[in-house]
Amino acid sequence: MIFKLRRQPQAHKNIGNLQGNWIFCTLPGVMSAKTFDFGSRIDEILRVGEDLGLSSSEVHYVFTAVLADEGKEGELQLSQVPVCVKGAESSKVRIMGKISSALKTIMKVLTCVVIVGVVSCSVISFHNPTKKFVTRNIQDLIYPVMTTLRQFTLPVLKKYPHLSLWYSEECLVPNILFNHGNIDCSTCPENVDFIEISTLQNFTSSYYNTGKYLVVTDAVHKIVSRTVFLENVDIRQEIKTGTWKQVSKYSPLSNTLKEYIGKQLTGDIHIEWKINKLETLHLIRQVFPRPYFIPQETEVALHRYVFIDGPDSEPYPLPLPEFANTVIIQGEGESVFFMLPSRQCKGDCNPTSITLKATQVLFYNWMYWRPERIKSGYSSTFAMSSFY
Structure with a gap:
């Protein structure tokens, strides 16, 4: 299949603004173009190409083919570039991108939680007035919190009963570096x-x-x-x-x-x-x-x-x-x-x-x-x- 990109004569130093899925082919033929500044839009074009699953060499070829012959007017045929991505593959790429973004967000949230937890524990441990305040105000919350946690974990224990063994274990992770000291x-x-x-x-x-x-x-x-x-x-x-x-x-x-x-x-x-x-x-x-x-x-x-x-x-x-x-x-x-x-x-x-x-x-x-x-x-x- 042959894809055609048109350029306006007055925009011989620019490339067309391929809006939306600029190389996602739903309709063959000619795509309209608008002039824009190359430097300001290059990152956006690269991101779109990456989302569509194109390699860097393929994206580079598109730029080279569009800008190669500035004197040639009319149509530029890109007959040998595999720039058309099938719908299923494009959908898969977008899903993977969303999953990657979600994982990054989760990691950021977990990192923030760990940092806040470490800072809070440090303040409570080393600042005596804060320690007394927290101890005094959490006493009434311990029982309802533990009861609620128990209710949430009961379905898990019913499905995986062997997890209940952890409750009675005297040692979950042995310390292999522990030394019994001087034994006679x-x-x-x-x-x-x-x-x-x-x-x-x-x-x-x-x-x-x-x-x-x-x-x-x-x-x-x-x-x-x-x-x-x-x-x-x-x-x-x-x-x-x-x-x-x-x-x-x-x-x-x-x-x-x-x-x-x-x-x-x-x-x-x-x-x-x-x-x-x-x-x-x-x-x-x-x-x-x-x-x-x-x-x-x-x-x-x-x-x-x-x-x-x-x-x-x-x-x-x-x-x-x-x-x-x-x-x-x-x-x-x-x-x-x-x-x-x-x-x-x-x-x-x-x-x-x-x-x-x-x-x-x-x-x-x-x-x-x-x-x-x-x-x-x-x-x-x-x-x-x-x-x-």
Whole structure:
């Protein structure tokens, strides 16, 4: 298709004012022209060309073709310039331009909000009269604001229930640069063989908040089968909220109780169940009682972990519970834990392995030890808790 641009003879040093979509072709033929100053309108023409999706070389060619032959009167044919943009492509270009403009506006608004927030917080924090004024006047607004925010977030939580876990998390983003300071690693046992003790009486003076570990054989008096507590658990809901995690490379996974109750676990199945709901916590406390040697005056963490493993489950590190003093209660089966020294105690504490049999309880402090469960050839169920 050939497009024609006319120039008036008296405007031989100007180009036509191609108003509107100056190279958007809705009608072939001749476009009328008006004289204007080239320098004052060049930016506008370039912007229009950019909005229509033309490259800089194409726009440059248009200028060159129009101004090349000043002595030639009549019509200038631009038969080889792809300056006609289809309607759909032109519409797409305009939409992208609007989106880009909207994003720039949003970024400007967010930048202003951040700056105002930082300045306001700085003034409130460092200017005592302002701090007192704000504190005094926002007390009555806290409850209605939080109630309104709760009402807005309920639909989101219903659609994404796993987000509710953030509420009960003690740490959302761990500080990888945190240093525990000076830890006295000399309390690690010189003999790597673990000690089995019954009727433990000197726990506070000999083991509490130290690098010593031990196995207590009389803290639990009967085997705790997974059937006891899984009968009252909605596994589908636990999976939906993200507290129940199943891992297996070769065994089929299930979200029903029939695969875990009354049957011997096989293969490499590994289940990690993090308990943070009060009703479930009450159930676990009944089947995994508090070991008698934990001091009565200390605080026990609300969070619990339950691990269920098949005989061929892959090795995995144990998580860090809320408090450093940690107990593992072997409910059924048998587990082997490889005790690795923490980063601060690698030079003073020697790694060792501990075999924990049913009804036995392992105590250690994760400031000194970072255990991993390794393959034992037995299926296993054990609970993990911590205290201050």
